[in-house]
Amino acid sequence: LSSPSPDNDSLDLAMDEVVETSIEQLYYNICEMQSSDHSPSRRSFVSYGEESRIDSELRFLAGGDYDTVEEIKEIVEETNTPEGGKVQSPVGISSEENKKSVLRSKASKGRPPNGKPAGRRLKTLSKVASFNTGKNALLPERSNLQNGSNGPVDKRYLGPYLLKQARELMGTGDNPQKALALSLRAKKVFELSAGDKPDLEYVMCLHVVSALYCRLGRYSEAISILEKSIDVPVMDLGQSHALAKFAGCMQLGDTYAMLGQIENSILFYTAGLEIQRQVLGEKDPRYAETCRYLAEAHVQAMQFEEAEKLCETSLSIHKENGLSASPEEAADRRLLGLIQDAKGDHLSALEHFVLASMAMAANGHHEDVASIDCNIGDAYLSLARYDEAIFAYQKALNMFKTSRGENHLSVASVFIRLADLYNKIGKLSESKSYCENALRIYLKPIPGTPPEEIASGLVDISAIYESANEPEMALELLRKAMEKYGDPTGGQQGIIAGIEAQIGVLYFVLGKFSEAYGYLKSSTANFRSIGDKKSAVFGIALNQMGLVCLQLMAINEAADLFEESRSILEAECGPYHADTLRVCSNLASTYDAMGRTGDAIELLEYVVELREEKLGTANPEVEDERRRLDELLKETGLSRRRRTRSLGALLVKNSGVVH
Numbered sequence: 001l002s003s004p005s006p007d008n009d010s011l012d013l014a015m016d017e018v019v020e021t022s023i024e025q026l027y028y029n030i031c032e033m034q035s036s037d038h039s040p041s042r043r044s045f046v047s048y049g050e051e052s053r054i055d056s057e058l059r060f061l062a063g064g065d066y067d068t069v070e071e072i073k074e075i076v077e078e079t080n081t082p083e084g085g086k087v088q089s090p091v092g093i094s095s096e097e098n099k100k101s102v103l104r105s106k107a108s109k110g111r112p113p114n115g116k117p118a119g120r121r122l123k124t125l126s127k128v129a130s131f132n133t134g135k136n137a138l139l140p141e142r143s144n145l146q147n148g149s150n151g152p153v154d155k156r157y158l159g160p161y162l163l164k165q166a167r168e169l170m171g172t173g174d175n176p177q178k179a180l181a182l183s184l185r186a187k188k189v190f191e192l193s194a195g196d197k198p199d200l201e202y203v204m205c206l207h208v209v210s211a212l213y214c215r216l217g218r219y220s221e222a223i224s225i226l227e228k229s230i231d232v233p234v235m236d237l238g239q240s241h242a243l244a245k246f247a248g249c250m251q252l253g254d255t256y257a258m259l260g261q262i263e264n265s266i267l268f269y270t271a272g273l274e275i276q277r278q279v280l281g282e283k284d285p286r287y288a289e290t291c292r293y294l295a296e297a298h299v300q301a302m303q304f305e306e307a308e309k310l311c312e313t314s315l316s317i318h319k320e321n322g323l324s325a326s327p328e329e330a331a332d333r334r335l336l337g338l339i340q341d342a343k344g345d346h347l348s349a350l351e352h353f354v355l356a357s358m359a360m361a362a363n364g365h366h367e368d369v370a371s372i373d374c375n376i377g378d379a380y381l382s383l384a385r386y387d388e389a390i391f392a393y394q395k396a397l398n399m400f401k402t403s404r405g406e407n408h409l410s411v412a413s414v415f416i417r418l419a420d421l422y423n424k425i426g427k428l429s430e431s432k433s434y435c436e437n438a439l440r441i442y443l444k445p446i447p448g449t450p451p452e453e454i455a456s457g458l459v460d461i462s463a464i465y466e467s468a469n470e471p472e473m474a475l476e477l478l479r480k481a482m483e484k485y486g487d488p489t490g491g492q493q494g495i496i497a498g499i500e501a502q503i504g505v506l507y508f509v510l511g512k513f514s515e516a517y518g519y520l521k522s523s524t525a526n527f528r529s530i531g532d533k534k535s536a537v538f539g540i541a542l543n544q545m546g547l548v549c550l551q552l553m554a555i556n557e558a559a560d561l562f563e564e565s566r567s568i569l570e571a572e573c574g575p576y577h578a579d580t581l582r583v584c585s586n587l588a589s590t591y592d593a594m595g596r597t598g599d600a601i602e603l604l605e606y607v608v609e610l611r612e613e614k615l616g617t618a619n620p621e622v623e624d625e626r627r628r629l630d631e632l633l634k635e636t637g638l639s640r641r642r643r644t645r646s647l648g649a650l651l652v653k654n655s656g657v658v659h
Helices: 023-034 053-061 066-073 095-103 142-147 152-172 176-192 200-215 219-231 239-258 262-280 285-300 304-320 327-342 346-362 366-382 386-404 409-424 428-443 451-467 471-485 492-509 513-529 536-551 555-572 578-593 597-615 620-636 647-653
Strands: 078-080 086-088
Touching (some): 152 176, 200 219, 200 239, 219 239, 239 262, 239 285, 262 285, 327 346, 327 366, 346 366, 386 409, 409 428, 451 471, 451 492, 471 492, 492 513, 513 536, 536 555, 536 578, 555 578, 578 620, 597 620
Antiparallel strands (some): 078 086
16 A cells, blocks of 8 residues: 655654653654555555555544644644754643644545645644754753663653654665664663553554564564554543554554454454544544444455445434535445445445545545546446446546546556456457557556556456456466565465466366466465465365366365365355355265265255255256256165245245235
8 A cells, every 4th residue: 555655744753841742643643654655554445546544544533634734734833943953833822722623523624535645744732832942952962872871861852762763764764674673772761761651652652663563574573562552551541542542453453454364454443443432422523434444344354234334324423413415425425335336236336326426526526536437337337237337437537537647547447447348248359459458558557556556457457358268368467467466475465365366267267277276276375374264265266276176186185175165155155155055066076076975965955955945946057956966866766855844934934925
């Protein structure tokens, strides 16, 4: 995820004799840390521009929406002195008044349409006081910094000073190892000088250390540090401590998300949401923002019911706060549309997308309207309303070309959608033309384009070539996509595992079973290594690997793979899902090949019964399974066992249609 680089000026620490670690200081420092190009945050489905979701959420939680920034800049301004030092304008506003002014919600204005910071970031709102204007007035004595003496000045200044240096170096991105060393020294100083009361500056230091560990790919150490940061704040000590604990939970959730461990990520996001509910209440717009944040995580985990409930909660909060037809409500509706689309309710999805588009247009967010137009086109495509889909895609294409340029990846993404549409309606020449237009952009991207976005586009184009029965071209594109990731770490391993599974499937289609087995084995190993052993994608990869094993006559291994796949898909998708029934059918065939005829018959009877119940007795798939079952029964001289159902049970089942 790429976000705006931090402004180093905003990393200044207030080191007056009477330092109050305000919640504003804590959260804006956290936001600065999270907003680096190496932020572990994941890209939002509905975020604006390049800003990561946790960046805007934490900033919004602290009351720092972008209109607020401009207002507070008039109150707190940092100026350079002739001597090169810095002085804060001694405005006569108390820390408590500052805190109230910032924490007061300005949700009616919300986040900016493009996700870009409006000017310099908000400066620290600690207790305002006059500082010496000398060049070194804010620094500890050099002798104390070098020899680590135990004088009182060390306890007051050394930790914050080292932390400030670490964060400034972190902002440049030049030497993360040195930045980590400085932040670890700061951490040690805070720990040695710790008093009875928990120190929120120490919490800040832990967050910086964990972010640097993430940047260096040392995720387990980052998680350990963040867990400690959550333990330090005490909820009973006030709002500042509660919100510090909230920030730790959200950052820990982001770190787990970066590792691809969505379930753990959701646990900590949920904990953060509960803390926010206790502090801000259930009607605060910032609570609604976090509800949508958590909903997006549930969507990634394909937990659509939970995601839908959270979106509805967020919408109701915006309505109660008079934010109907606002950008915030539009973001909620767009996500709700994506959820309905994933559930197969394309008409409901279309309704939400249209309402979101109208709200964005009314607020002048034209680029966001173009993004939603793509979603509208997707919904029309799912409804087989092809002309309307083409119109929506072309509208989005024109806007992106005008606002972002003809070589932007957003333009390529619309080309892919048009290619997919024309492929589905059988116009292969038009489809191929749009694929080539998209490839021209992806293979010669604008400098600075994130490689993972290029890889994602190549995977999408590969799927179209595969659908058009060009597996060789599809394979070539998938290999190029893998090259873009280089040496993957964290959550990228899950993406690589998915690409490897697709390559394995294509080799299977081409009859190259040894190559297919190699890629599928690597894919499943990657899924296991990141702890993603319960996802539906992993279950499908296991099923495909089992099919390859059958071709290689590795029957016992195939049976093991099908059994594991079945248990995962039954838990994740349910017993009636097509993928679940498909793997059960494969397992029954494997049992038959192993001579376990009784197990094969029992499993096929189960599959036939579920298919009859779900699809009806005349469905072609049901007939095929029933024919296989009859052949097995004939070979063994047995007859099909049917479960008898009482009249009462049938009436209960059909009570919804009996009048």
